[in-house]
Amino acid sequence: MLSSAFAAFLSIALAASPISAFPGLASRDSLTERQLGDVLENLPIPKLIVDPPPGPLVFEGTKLVNDAAHPWRELRPGDIRGPCPGLNTLANHGYLPRNGIATPGQIIYAAQEGFNMWGKTARFITYSAMLVSGNPITNLLSIGGKTWRTGLDPPPPARVGGLSDHGLFEGDASMTRTDHSFGGDHAGFNQAQFDQFVDFSNEYGNGFYNLTVAGELRYHLIQQGIATNPSFEFVNGRFFSAYGESTFPINHFVDGRNYNGQLSMAAAETFFKDGKYPDDFWRAPAPIGAFGIERVFMAHPTVIPGRNVGGVNNYVFDPTSADLIKFCTLYSNFVDQVLGLYPNPHGLLRRNLILNLGWFYNSIDDSGCTERFPYGQL
Numbered sequence: 001m002l003s004s005a006f007a008a009f010l011s012i013a014l015a016a017s018p019i020s021a022f023p024g025l026a027s028r029d030s031l032t033e034r035q036l037g038d039v040l041e042n043l044p045i046p047k048l049i050v051d052p053p054p055g056p057l058v059f060e061g062t063k064l065v066n067d068a069a070h071p072w073r074e075l076r077p078g079d080i081r082g083p084c085p086g087l088n089t090l091a092n093h094g095y096l097p098r099n100g101i102a103t104p105g106q107i108i109y110a111a112q113e114g115f116n117m118w119g120k121t122a123r124f125i126t127y128s129a130m131l132v133s134g135n136p137i138t139n140l141l142s143i144g145g146k147t148w149r150t151g152l153d154p155p156p157p158a159r160v161g162g163l164s165d166h167g168l169f170e171g172d173a174s175m176t177r178t179d180h181s182f183g184g185d186h187a188g189f190n191q192a193q194f195d196q197f198v199d200f201s202n203e204y205g206n207g208f209y210n211l212t213v214a215g216e217l218r219y220h221l222i223q224q225g226i227a228t229n230p231s232f233e234f235v236n237g238r239f240f241s242a243y244g245e246s247t248f249p250i251n252h253f254v255d256g257r258n259y260n261g262q263l264s265m266a267a268a269e270t271f272f273k274d275g276k277y278p279d280d281f282w283r284a285p286a287p288i289g290a291f292g293i294e295r296v297f298m299a300h301p302t303v304i305p306g307r308n309v310g311g312v313n314n315y316v317f318d319p320t321s322a323d324l325i326k327f328c329t330l331y332s333n334f335v336d337q338v339l340g341l342y343p344n345p346h347g348l349l350r351r352n353l354i355l356n357l358g359w360f361y362n363s364i365d366d367s368g369c370t371e372r373f374p375y376g377q378l
């Protein structure tokens, strides 16, 4: 039987009501909270809480997505936004719940519908984010800071993990956000970083961001991190996502009717800064993921995974990390990371982790990697 307070929370959470941020929470307290969450993990909770990923879109072509049914709106108090311009845009236009709290299924569907992101890419990113940064008990992920509903007692199980948590999914060397270790807002838009994005687009793309610019800027951001951030880290998931994210503006922010791989600075600013589609924006003409990722890497193929040790300019190679060709290491290290966060789950927590790990693997089932079942099977 559900306790009434928890049942009330669930119905509120499922209705996606506004959630206010909890600013005082340090980002590395996850384990303690996860242990507190253990108290509730054996409660029987209806299976519908974990939604299976949506399938492909019925219509996979380009269409107007900045339409009358999806107007951009200003944030209301308590609405959450984070480091991803794609998800911020989807939330600001109502493709995602406007409070910024969503289930993996909602995020995957919105990425497909609003940007024509390829379903497997959307699943891969979303389940990896959900597994390390989401709340597996409530099946909710904040697209920004972690939160919990105020006024509920006890709060920890109501907590929603968030994408802004550094070192889980969010990482260093972003194009338009600053590194976490510099302090301040590492998830919000940073004008100086964006100015650099514009400079590179002027220098290598004649005023547009394209794959040539992406290759140069990605390399520069890594060198910049090594030279300025004593805690700079660039391994495993971040190694992949940084290269992948370099391609998204080209693949997803260019209008589907004039899909030429060249992103204007006006459109870039709207997406990155305001989380807003340009007027009359049409999505990509076909489902697309991180197309061009290997070109971004091959512009400077000497980059290796690693981290600064003991200060700036001391970048040390990490042989245990995945890189772009060690894809199964990425998968395997990721499963180990999840295991580190949830060493001994039971009940509902275990079931949801098994489901989410399964759907995560599903998104890469053609990769030849061996599926792992650290928590057994259902």
Ligand code: HEM
Pocket (backbone or CB within 6 Å): 083, 084, 085, 086, 087, 107, 108, 110, 111, 112, 115, 117, 122, 125, 126, 129, 130, 163, 164, 169, 170, 171, 172, 173, 174, 175, 176, 177, 241, 245, 246, 248, 249, 252, 253
């Ligand atoms: C819908 C299609 C999507 C697009 C077009 C998109 C685009 C982008 C871009 C361009 C960046 C780089 C920002 C920068 O370096 O300044 C980024 C970062 C990020 N995205 Fe997305 N994204 C999409 C979907 C997703 C999904 C589904 C998730 C996870 C659920 C996600 C999570 C993130 C996170 C956590 C970052 C920050 C990484 C970091 O800089 O540390 N994105 N995204």
Ligand SMILES: *[C@@H]1O[C@H](CO)[C@@H](O)[C@H](O)[C@H]1NC(C)=O
Pocket (backbone or CB within 6 Å): 204, 205, 206, 210, 211, 212, 213, 261
């Ligand atoms: C990017 O733009 C520059 C300048 O117009 C051009 O020389 C280069 O070929 C473009 N690269 C791609 C991949 O479109």
